[in-house]
Amino acid sequence: MQLRKLLDSPCGLRFMIDNLCTHSSYSRKIMLESSMMYDKNSIEKSYAVMKEFYEVVKNDENKNIVQSLQFKLCNLKDINHTISRLATSVVVDDIELYEVKSLALLSADVKNILEKISLDKIIEIPNLDDVVKILDPDGLRIATFYIYDSYSEELASLRKKLKEKDVYQEEIYNEVMRIEDEIRAELSSKLKPYSEAMTLALNALADVDINIAKSLQIKEMGLCFPTISSDEISSYKGLFHPEVKHILAKEKREYQNVDIDFELKPLIIMGSNMGGKTIVLKTLAMCQYLLQFGFGIPATSADMMIYDEIFCLTTDDQSINKGLSSFAAEMKNIDAVIKSSQQNKKILTLIDEPARTTNPTEGTALVSSLVKLLQDRAMSLVIVTHYNIKTYNNKCLRVKGLIDGKMNYELVETHEGEVPHEALNIAETLGIDSQWIEMAKEIISVRS
Amino acid sequence: MPFIEELIKYKSCSIVGLEKNTGKTECFNYVLQRLPLENKRVAVSSIGIDGETTDQVTKTAKPEIFLREGVYFGTSEKHYLMKRLSAELLEITNENTSLGNIIIGKALTPGKILLSGPSSTNGLRRWMDEMKKYDIDLTIIDGALSRMSLASPTVSESMILATGAAYSANINTLVQKTAFVVQMINLDLTSEDNREVFNDIKNGVWAIDEDDVIHDLKVASSLSININTDGLKKCKTLFVSGALTDNFINHIRQNKIFNETEIVVRDFTKIFLTPMTYNSFVNGKRKITVLQKSKLIAVCVNPTSPNGIVLDSEKLCKTLSEAIKLPVYDLRTKAVGF
Known part of the structure; x- marks a missing residue:
């Protein structure tokens, strides 16, 4: 799974990616085309590299040097096409030679800066000094290029002749062109052996850019480095949703972080409306993606499992476009989860209010049976529901809810049958038509 | 040369x-x-x-x-x-x-x-x-x-x-x-005062009356000629931020408010007038000037x-x-x- 394909998943990953400040479009492309990691080793390795960068970036004393690095990386261009042309012995033109020279000089510059902050061993950039030598015969070390006079004495003397007269001298110029073409062919074949090193350098530079951007994001958003859980429990302290937190901060309101942990078992979250349950669900999905793409995690601490597959089924699914009713679309989606769970995979499934669009009697039966069906599979199933379902002794959480007219978003443990009845109270605090609410209250009291 | x-x-x-x-x-x-x-x-x-x-x-x-x-x-x-x-x-x-x-x-x-x-x-x-x-x-x-x-x-x-x-x-x-x-x-540059007032205005048509009060005439562009002249008795200066067209000139020429108006445009490339319209508008009291030249x-x-x-x-x-x-x-x- 590529990061690009997950950008518009309802969990809100796009906000994190859009806020990532990469300095070259090539790095961004590399990042978006990176694939999700599924093994502990590669995830831990990527965090180890990033941690080294973070140690440098978090220190304000290094601000200038980090900025100079970012400034350099702005010049990183995707020249894979040119490199592959060189590798297949094509004679490249002046523009391509300029690109190669720029890359070689940029690699040397970035390598230099990394050395100063002792990061040169963390991401190793291949040495392209020989490439610089080929394309900079005069040793000027500036990123401009032409077929220099020093490549050929004949060329130098012909150019001198051209300069003598301020008119176009066709014959001499044709000769100049011939020599320039010869030199280009020679340079191209000289550069061919370095094509592999150039590709490596290009990707290493993008890697530096991405690691700086991710580290800065950790610093600016207050994210944490996760640990990979050794037993089968995921546990978050101080979890938050960055985008919602950002919106609240703009309105000068505070985001209440929550703690949550779950195992390879169903977890049922109940609780009042407006209790932030859906946000918790989305945050969990996002965190899982962030872990498996090697980003900082929005929590104060996170000990996380790695999954083979992640499903996040929320109410804002756009299946209507496929011509299905909301109920049909939902059933199909859950069906896919069940099918996948039969394939010996470790799965994280997050479902927001399953079967909400049908009658409560059948809805409750559908959700209860889903919990029973999936409880023994290798799956962490987090379900948000308002139905009074059977939980088969699985863990239940509820949002603390309205306390003195204020919402407390904390998640506390609860038991089967303790579905909170706060909908009417909450509606009242919203200032909804009182006649309506009173009538509803009457109906409830008659029933009970 | x-x-x-x-x-x-x-x-x-x-x-x-x-x-x-x-x-x-x-x-x-x-x-x-x-x-x-x-x-x-x-x-x-x-x-x-x-x-x-x-x-x-x-x-x-x-x-x-x-x-x-x-x-x-x-x-x-x-x-x-x-x-x-x-x-x-x-x-x-x-x-x-x-x-x-x-x-x-x-x-x-x-x-x-x-x-x-x-x-x-x-x-x-x-x-x-x-x-x-x-x-x-x-x-x-x-x-x-x-x-x-x-x-x-x-x-x-x-x-x-x-x-x-x-x-x-x-x-x-x-x-x-x-x-x-x-x-x-x-075309002549407009006065320094006018340049200061109009330089940062990016859109619309604006008028200055005799008492140096600025009115927004609520026109999206001079292509729409329904200008709102409520509360405007006499227009001293009229700033057209976009294109100045024949249609617009012919419209305001009929209006007595604009009898002695100086029209200001950003620069000459915004003027799309035929010589006939230009000459019929400009006389001793009415003129067209520019912010930049x-x-x-x-x-x-x-x-x-x-x-x-x-x-x-x-x-x-x-x-x-x-x-x-x-x-x-x-x-x-x-x-x-x-």
Whole structure:
């Protein structure tokens, strides 16, 4: 799974990616085309590299040097096409030679800066000094290029002749062109052996850019480095949703972080409306993606499992476009989860209010049976529901809810049958038509 | 030629043709050959393609652009590789065109080149900003077709106008039409106070009344003529941020409020008036002024048109010069009218 394909998943990953400040479009492309990691080793390795960068970036004393690095990386261009042309012995033109020279000089510059902050061993950039030598015969070390006079004495003397007269001298110029073409062919074949090193350098530079951007994001958003859980429990302290937190901060309101942990078992979250349950669900999905793409995690601490597959089924699914009713679309989606769970995979499934669009009697039966069906599979199933379902002794959480007219978003443990009845109270605090609410209250009291 | 001395007083100059085949490129080459390169750094580019050997529309022979050693230039990747001169590649900019990114180069030998610069006025302005780091003393922009917008003072400080038989085959009509354009270019600057008030206004039509109170007339553009004059007894100054059209002028001319109004536009490229409308509006009390003005350095004529008409060069230069009170040059025959 590529990061690009997950950008518009309802969990809100796009906000994190859009806020990532990469300095070259090539790095961004590399990042978006990176694939999700599924093994502990590669995830831990990527965090180890990033941690080294973070140690440098978090220190304000290094601000200038980090900025100079970012400034350099702005010049990183995707020249894979040119490199592959060189590798297949094509004679490249002046523009391509300029690109190669720029890359070689940029690699040397970035390598230099990394050395100063002792990061040169963390991401190793291949040495392209020989490439610089080929394309900079005069040793000027500036990123401009032409077929220099020093490549050929004949060329130098012909150019001198051209300069003598301020008119176009066709014959001499044709000769100049011939020599320039010869030199280009020679340079191209000289550069061919370095094509592999150039590709490596290009990707290493993008890697530096991405690691700086991710580290800065950790610093600016207050994210944490996760640990990979050794037993089968995921546990978050101080979890938050960055985008919602950002919106609240703009309105000068505070985001209440929550703690949550779950195992390879169903977890049922109940609780009042407006209790932030859906946000918790989305945050969990996002965190899982962030872990498996090697980003900082929005929590104060996170000990996380790695999954083979992640499903996040929320109410804002756009299946209507496929011509299905909301109920049909939902059933199909859950069906896919069940099918996948039969394939010996470790799965994280997050479902927001399953079967909400049908009658409560059948809805409750559908959700209860889903919990029973999936409880023994290798799956962490987090379900948000308002139905009074059977939980088969699985863990239940509820949002603390309205306390003195204020919402407390904390998640506390609860038991089967303790579905909170706060909908009417909450509606009242919203200032909804009182006649309506009173009538509803009457109906409830008659029933009970 | 005297106008070169005038030209080098400015940081930028655009060469604008009133029609295709009015000798723009020839004028461009003429200027380039005579600039004192030994003590001036010169950069050239064009808006859109220029310098092609045959005209893309009329298929007539066109002069190529000839650069001298040391001139900086901006052209697309495609045309950079087709250049007929040795040049140092200084930078590949992020400015995009359909022919690739714009490349900044410096001519190392004299030779020919096709110029294809940024295709929009904004792109051109960004390119000129980017050139600042090379300490350029003078930037010359070649226009494509009859694009006036690049002569806007927001892009270049000065301009050279190219006109000729291709614009009109009758000397009198040609002189009349050119003289009107020149008249628009030379419109007076508005007062400093007005410039201060209007300079940052980006849209709408605004009026200042006798008591110096500013009214927003709630017009999205002067193309819609339903202006709201509630509470406005007499308009002293009217600022039109967008295009000034015949329709708009004819509408307000009927309104007594605007009997003694000065209309202010950003620059002459925003004026889309026929001479008739302009003359009927402007009288002793009413006038049109601009916020920004570019200096018209010279007018060049090409008496030959692509369909074979050849006008009398000397007569053309003389008549036109009398009408616009400016020197007029025919660069090919070296005829001059003063």
